[in-house]
Amino acid sequence: MKLILLFICFSLSYCSVPLVCSEAKKEYECQEVINGINECVWTGGQCRIKTCEMTTPPCDGDAYVGLSCSTSQLGCRSVKQCSDIDNAPSCSSVTPSGKQCIWDQTCRMKQCKDNTQDNCRNINGQLCIYQNNQCTLITDCSDIVENDKCENSNYHENLQCVLINDKCQRKQCDMIMNEEDCFNTVIQSEKCFYGQITEEKQGCLSCSTITDSCLCDHFNLFGCVWKQDHCYKQSCSTFTNIDQCNQAYDSLTCIWYSPLNQCITIQNANELDRQCDIYSFSSGLQLLLIVILLMF
Structure with missing residues (x-):
């Protein structure tokens, strides 16, 4: 019986750790949140989800709540797209939403035309191929004008093309x-x-x-x-x-x-379920242990 009560006390102690930032009511609890998704920070007398704006420069390359951080003249800021970045150094190093950026008087998303022959490869969801002495965007097989590159998937792994009568066509x-x-x-x-x-x-x-x-x-x-x-x-x-x-x-x-x-x-249902596993298991275990303790 003592061992059972000891186990229950230990388990309750473990399960009492806050699962999300808003559950932490004291500063030390804010550092113990175990949701594993968002980082928490104690500010203004409460535990909040940490954002880029709560950090101090330099912060290029950091990310919070799914958003990239960029160092700006006003401090650290959250950026969703390249145009949100206001300086060249950050533009070349920050990749908002996984997109590569380039500084061209302002910060914009990098495109095929910005690549040389040596680094002409797919970028930011664009299919790029080197032809006519330039790195070119292609959206379909018909955009490929050099026959030797039509059926070569090394140049366009996301397209299935076939050469018919000297014309590159989408395979059907x-x-x-x-x-x-x-x-x-x-x-x-x-x-x-x-x-x-x-x-x-x-x-x-x-x-x-x-x-x-x-x-x-x-x-x-x-x-x-x-x-x-x-x-x-x-x-x-x-x-x-x-x-x-x-x-x-x-x-x-x-x-x-x-x-x-x-x-x-x-497949998508299983992925969504896995995201809830930790929270559901912890909450359920805590409730079960409370019931067991009340029974004793």
């Missing part, structure tokens, strides 16, 4: 002739499938390559749906209620997530 499912290869191919995150196109013709398809509404509806098993004069592949977020979500074409990957009241993928 209907270019695949073999049924087995068709079902094993994913292009631009869209899975190809093999089916009956007409009474006489079979072929490899994807929802986005279908131009006929009847044919689109015929392949709803693969997630195709006709809307606004084109066929597209649905995603979990398309479904707005629990019944639609449970009957979705990809019901093996979609799930109705009650906390958000949304239809999302099982």
Whole structure:
């Protein structure tokens, strides 16, 4: 019995540690918050989530509450984008929202055109390729004008291109002739499938390559749906209620997530659940131990 009471007292002592900044009522408690997400700081007689504005320069490279810090003439400030930075040194070192910046009279987001041949690579979500003696932005395969770079994924890992009649084109499912290869191919995150196109013709398809509404509806098993004069592949977020979500074409990957009241993928649901694990477990354990103590 003594050992049980000792364990309970120890556990209650551990679980009494504040889980979030606002739960800390004393300065020493503010340093013991265990949420592991935001740093807490004692200021103005209360424990608050630390922000860039609460720090002193230099602070380039620091980050609080998901925002990068930049040293400015007015002290440290939170920045969401390159244009929020007001000086060249910080512009070259701070990466707001993971974006690289460059100083060009003002601070702006770095682009393909700012790179040389030696460092011409994808930047800030842009696909860059060196052609015509300059680092160029490409948004599709048709932007590639040098044939030797069309089918070379080293230049554009996010595009699947094919050279046809000396023109670089985006690879599409209907270019695949073999049924087995068709079902094993994913292009631009869209899975190809093999089916009956007409009474006489079979072929490899994807929802986005279908131009006929009847044919689109015929392949709803693969997630195709006709809307606004084109066929597209649905995603979990398309479904707005629990019944639609449970009957979705990809019901093996979609799930109705009650906390958000949304239809999302099982993978996303698991990630959201993991973020709550520490807080839920700690709170539940604390409540359980209090009940046990009252029983004794």
